Amino acid sequence: MTPTSPFSVGQGLRFLPGLVALVIAALTLGSAAMLWGRGTGLTGLGPSDWAAVRFTLTQAALSAVVSCLLAVPLARALFRRRFYGRNALIALLGAPFVLPVLVAVLGLLAIFGRAGPVNLGLTALNLPPVSIFGLQGVVLAHVFLNLPFATRMLLMSWQEIPAERFRLAASLSMGPRAMAWHLERPMLVRVLPGAFLAVFLICLTSFAVALTLGGGPRASTVELLIYQALRFEFDLSRAAKLAGLQFGLCAAVTLLVARAAFPFLHDAGRGAALTDLAFAPEGWRRLGDGAVIAMAVLFLGLPLLAVIWRGVPGLADLPQGTTLAALRSVLVALASAGLCVTLALTLSLAIAARGPGHRLLEIAGMLPLATSALVLGTGLFLMTRPWAPDSLALPVTVLVNAVLTLPFLIRLLLPPARRVTADYARLAGSLGLTGGAALRVLYLPRLRRPLAFGAGLAAALSMGDLGVIALFASERTQTLPLLASRLMGAYQMQAAAAVALVLVALSFALFALLDALGARDVDA
């Protein structure tokens, strides 16, 4: 029997979730339709387009598989070991995810590039140098950007395994191997498909990483073809067709991995850890965990250090306008995070209530994952054209980024929202607790952690936005990523690196701050 919820359709906020879903559908599908409607030519998709589809799928699948496979030992090591700086390391796992793409690529090149320490070392040992360009480079960069994300997802799931089970297993004298088989394997089977899907979808719409490190036209992705169609050919219907194709790919893969719940759970992954570590295996496994953590620190930390190294010399002489651009960026990020959290909460509570149409709401919540930011931005540009796009640059950036981050937040909020609904709906019903009161007393305190983590994620992601703002921005609406990109376009590499460092530091600070707000949880 389905428990009724204080947010069932028919009570209180009756039309709100439907309205939110409609707005999202209008933005995502409407923007593509807008392009289609404005288009004139009807170019078919040729062999090179299908080659791009193949490369897009190959690199996304490889990136997702490698990220997830490496995340398993790393998450496990972080789960069962305590060491100085562990919390800092877990917090730092948010850093690569918020790096602007070009900054991340330059950081990686500083380490793995032709003149980087890896190749210098290989040369010193008389070994052939490795090239970061080609499919391996694309996968390397995607793993660098997404391994931390995958690791945090898995770490949360590990911490969801009730400690009693480990105790029980220990009392039954299970060895590490048996524990892995009986406790960890079922969790991974349940959780890995969702983690794979999340990383896969992020990599599917990759443009700059794939192109910069891909090595040539063989590494064309669908998003690049969309860019080309919009910028050079101005073939809007072709762009819409390609966007439709990309959408279809996302939908197909999502359906293939269907039923695989995203492993976001109510736990933000810090502090709440296995308290009794008596059954953390010793011996070679301890050494193994240590090696895994050390390698992860090197792999993720060195490129980040390179980013800092490049940025510091220019810090003393930041270009004028940096402060204002930083202020704008922070305001956009906070507004976008606030909007995204509100939308995600509205939809999640309605979906958790399982009223009529809740499946449609869930689909609407996933729509933005498959959308090309470029198509969304161009569609919005056409829609808002009558009202001077200049004055709308920042509001549109806020809206687009909130919508693009929405699917992740819904996946983050839905499981705990469902649990709270299942646990408390009857009680709330008997107390007559509905609407705003239920939200305040019942849901908000119990969803604090995912809300805070989600807000941090949304803020950090919109901080780095360049795709949308670049289309609308004027001199007066300059944000940090835009400033950095303009500086590089004017040969000011050192100033650009400094601005990028400010950007990274600010987005990471916002992320860490918001994430930390959720550290306390009522039922935890």
Next chain:
Amino acid sequence: MKTTLLAAGLVTLAPWAWAETPVLTVLTYDSFATEWGPGPVIETGFEAICACDLRFVTAGDGAAVLARIRLEGTTSGADVVLGLDTTLTADATATGLFAPVKARPNALPVPFADPNFVPFDWGWFAMVYDTTKLATPPTSFEELAASDLKILIEDPRSSTPGLGLVMWVKAAYGPRAPQIWQALADNIVTVTPGWTEAYNMFLDGEADMVLSYTTSPAYHLIAEGDATKAAALFAEGHYMQVEVAGKLAASDQPALADAFLAYLTSDAAQTALITTNWMYPATMPAAGLPAGFETLIQPRTSLLLPAEQAQTARAPAIAEWAEALSK
């Protein structure tokens, strides 16, 4: 304190303030309007004589500027479009959105005339290298292809320099272009989305040469006192990028727009462009080129396809390029 924050927020989020003086809106590419770009100097200079408010609106690179104009159509708030190049002007003319402009003499190395566009600066594309790492640079694409030098180039599908390179090879080698690209394939480290990525990676030592302009070394020499960068002189000639500005037919400030185009080719603006945009001036200012420019290579042959020819050659040339590099 709260009101200060609120005020700061409002100022940041509200880009418009009502102005009583007429406003001339110039749509241009991103790097033009930065602190180091020509934007601030041009703005101060023109506002001193026009009794108007000059505003820059930016959109990515030249191709993005054209895309934006096509999206906006006749409802564009812009009066002047600045920063298209000759690979894009035929498309721009075909939109019918541009008004004819007054022809002015120019000092381009090839004859150039377009009823709708005024050239304001130009440059030669070139492979730029570091003289401390490469003593004898190649003297042609064929020599480059035969060497084991590593180069960085831009993608013609997403950047104007990338498109310029494809046109260069096409203009220089015609039907042999695919063979040249096939021979170059093993020299190409990677193809980047834009000039920024390629140039950054070159400065970080990822390759021996990068596709840029013959004037790039002048930036390093004059602005940074660094004489280690040079451009390689190719015997087959160098393809040109001619940057132009045009007036939109739907502009509500046509007289101001004309005045701006005239100012753009004036001595003051042309002088400023040389060391802010790092390109050659369209009309040589009285003071000539700044010290340091005499160290730059001087191509003997300038290649430039006429606008219509560039438009029709574009798609097949990109297809040839993609085909050759995908093997």
